[in-house]
Amino acid sequence: MKAKITLKDIARELEVSISTVSKALKNSEEISRDTKEKVQAFAKLYNYKPNNIAISLKNKRTKNIGVVIPDIVHHFFTTVIRGIEKYANARGYNVIVCLSEESFDKEVINMEMLANGSIDGFIMSLSSETQEKADYNHLKEVTEQGIPVVLFDRITHEVECDKVIIDDELGAYQATKKFIDQGKKKIALITTDDYLSVSEARTRGYRKALEESPMGIDESLILKLPSMELDEAAIKAFLNKMDPDAVLCVNEIFAVYSMRLVQEKGLRIPEDISFIGFTDGVLSKYANPSLTVVAQHGEKMGEVSAKMLIDKIESEAEEETYQTKILEPTLVIRDSIAH
Amino acid sequence: MKAKITLKDIARELEVSISTVSKALKNSEEISRDTKEKVQAFAKLYNYKPNNIAISLKNKRTKNIGVVIPDIVHHFFTTVIRGIEKYANARGYNVIVCLSEESFDKEVINMEMLANGSIDGFIMSLSSETQEKADYNHLKEVTEQGIPVVLFDRITHEVECDKVIIDDELGAYQATKKFIDQGKKKIALITTDDYLSVSEARTRGYRKALEESPMGIDESLILKLPSMELDEAAIKAFLNKMDPDAVLCVNEIFAVYSMRLVQEKGLRIPEDISFIGFTDGVLSKYANPSLTVVAQHGEKMGEVSAKMLIDKIESEAEEETYQTKILEPTLVIRDSIAH
DNA sequence: AAATATTACGAAAACGGTTTCGTGTTGATA
DNA sequence: TATCAACACGAAACCGTTTTCGTAATATTT
The missing domain is CATH 3.40.50.2300 (Response regulator)
Structure with a gap:
């Protein structure tokens, strides 16, 4: 078992400082040709890959997005997830899926878990219990913390955030x-x-x-x-x-x-x-x-949601402007009606 | 927008050290009654929650598990995910879902992304392309790094790890x-x-x-x-x-x-x-x-996989012993056969 | 009263990176 | 030869925690 190698390890082996290694790997102008080549060769040889967690801590960006949905054994949600996953992945994000199972409490717990640094934003569809109780404080708290949220399909107008629905x-x-x-x-x-x-x-x-x-x-x-x-x-x-x-x-x-x-x-x-x-x-x-x-068009919905969320995450601007995208449904004609 | 509060913030406000705050919140014996009460009250008031990323970095434990499957718009995989999610959540783990879409390359890329600190272990089912090529180096690399892997359903015997299949x-x-x-x-x-x-x-x-x-x-x-x-x-x-x-x-x-x-x-x-x-x-x-x-019994399969993985993650022992669980299928009799 | 024990806290290292700033060495310029 | 810029690198801070260890200030013992 060969454990992951760190900057520190490389620095020790090559007898340079950690800063030098870090810069060399980023091809910084500051570092000499020789040193860069040495470091990069060594890094490649030992298959160095930066630790995501450390980078997340430094940047305050996790490149994770949280998806909270009521159910996954449901074709519609499944296609939405696929849309989200495909789009998010293409932009370098990972998707953390949490199921509320139509329960208000689970929805709250899941959001709280993820909101403490694990994710950069939420995409969610409300549980039926949440809609029944009409209690959206967990959503409001999250948005107040500056964490972007996109609601899709099962939404509420009581929370200010981006929304995607079909008509x-x-x-x-x-x-x-x-x-x-x-x-x-x-x-x-x-x-x-x-x-x-x-x-x-x-x-x-x-x-x-x-x-x-x-x-x-x-x-x-x-x-x-x-x-x-x-x-x-x-x-x-x-x-x-x-x-x-x-x-x-x-x-x-x-x-x-x-x-x-x-x-x-x-x-x-x-x-x-x-x-x-x-x-x-x-x-x-x-x-x-x-x-x-x-x-x-669940997949489209997922894509659109992911795009809205990531755009917001990556936008410097502090604009407090939210949009609601309305997708048009289509009638797929099959044999259960005359045609 | 009120940003998340940190230990440092609490320490500054209360004019104590960060260590004291940390200990006070954990109800350490080292800290006096007075101080503990003050700190805890303040933390509750401002809704302090520790930052998951910082804790992950410290503990080298993310409490995330990576699930890599070929497809999600497929009832079987969907039920497996549900089983994984339910079980993992109950034990305090989050589930990061990645889709390989039956592509070898995507499977490799996803695993590499997650293997750099984002997760504590993998649960996966091989893409058809991977099975066709019979190239399992990405799996071997991961297990060699000491990251536990559980393969389910679409497995290979060329990788030493825990496995769950139905018969x-x-x-x-x-x-x-x-x-x-x-x-x-x-x-x-x-x-x-x-x-x-x-x-x-x-x-x-x-x-x-x-x-x-x-x-x-x-x-x-x-x-x-x-x-x-x-x-x-x-x-x-x-x-x-x-x-x-x-x-x-x-x-x-x-x-x-x-x-x-x-x-x-x-x-x-x-x-x-x-x-x-x-x-x-x-x-x-x-x-x-x-x-x-x-x-x-996809849900059962998910549960069993998650249990095996988390048990391995949390076991101190360095045992290199792997098991293969074989679940029994059942015939569900319906009207397409005589009965 | 001196020695020792206890209490309550703070400093600092560590996790693994990034980044700013400072500095010694070299070569070029005046 | 003194001055200065360019070069190449290192020290240290920082992200937010946890945890070990050291230490003042009290309290207890002899």
Whole structure:
């Protein structure tokens, strides 16, 4: 086992000072040709690499960014992480991933852990519990310390920071409009409680489209589940009772499960009933029939978030100006609707 | 913006030395009641938290572990990360995730970045390119430096370190056996090239089960794709030509896609043809029909890997003893086979 | 009262780098 | 030959902690 070599080791071996070694390795003008060559050769031979921690301490820059998300076993978050990772890596940053598991406490603990010097900035999406409690003090504390934060997808307007969202309202509006244009008459929505910012926006888009149509809104066609957890019984009862001819779901799983239910009843998709979901995940693509979805472009979102964060980290300026980037969703047409 | 407070700041304000502050905060016996109370009160008031980087430099312990995996948009890896994250977090460690994207070079670069002090140990699964080239020098260098490494799932025996795998051979064996017991006569295998250690093991299990049966092996019933990428045309041609009555696939996607193909031809699942896949992901559960799979227990694997790594990190002993943990897969029976 | 023990604190080194500033040596200039 | 600039390098501070060791000032013992 050969331990890592340090500047001090090189200095001792070559009988020069640590400063000389440091400068020689940076090709400083101050150091003579001879010495530089000697030092660099020695360093290469023993595979010298500067210690990141020491550099971090000196520069007060870690080149790490903290990503705090509710869940990782979820296609959307997964694609966002990939976007963040790719972009951050290209700019020399590493990504520390922490999971809040939808818990407020875990979110707080994770942020506190990372905020003590481990990272240069945060990218995060709020846990449902945080959104429910509407307690954002942990975020405010971090921003007050001057640590940049970018919120994505599940955001709040109570914290001043950069934000990246997709236009969920527009996505739902377009999807609902699609149903209306196809002559659907009983357009249902399966969503969750409004404290989840995304569900709230999607519900708004659904309402807007129907309000603009001659049909108007039938509240009984809206099913609000308490969380993103699949509640099979509730969906089954709802579909049986309401018998819609089109269903918009706030995620893939609600949609795919609903499709199975109506298929078992002998309905044909999309002739008798059509479906549109949110999130362009692996499920939608391989479902039978394949599911039309509002794609959220998670990878793009991750990239944009990472770019905003790193730009802020590396900007000298003390500008206190924050932006909110709104990404446009796209409807990915598949076999669960007529086309 | 109130910046973080340091020991030095507290010392200056309270007109004591830095050492005294440090000791007072640790409740050292050396410091008087009075002073301790004063210091602790002040620290609490200004929300003092020690700087992680400084502590890391001092202790030569970062409390970070590096996870290098080929891909994150992949249910199995995602569950492993979750297992790692949960366990590591409970023991006070953070997880730095790096993606190799199946590229040898990226794997090397990521490891080098992290190996310079950023982490206390690695958990990784090899990229396909690495397995193809069979070049493991980057791993050997790291272990030679005394940095502990745990390999999981996609491993190599050429590197001395701890390993965690599931018994892929056993999983495939059991699945194939199941088909045989159900009286299937043309049992096909859709797999990938043998350089992927998991595919190789699964193919071995398939062969073993058939060799033990009166049927024996029919090489033309084995389709070897070049990678895990879904090659629709190849699978279609294969299924049309061979017309099997049971198919074992090395992943979910091959299986789900194959099921669609045969359904379109009018075959009934599982009566005419049965399917078993690998990886208990979201696809299997919601596919139509739902897919029987060999579950790999990714989360468990992550947990076990993290435990092995952290135990090694924290063990004083310089033992050079490595273990390989073999997890047992389980067959999750769903509607793609008779039951 | 002298010797010793205890208390309560500070100085300084260490972790591994970067960077500013000072200085001895050399060669060129006046 | 005295003066000065250029060259090449080293000393030391600094980043924020922890920890060892030394030491005044008290308290206790003989």
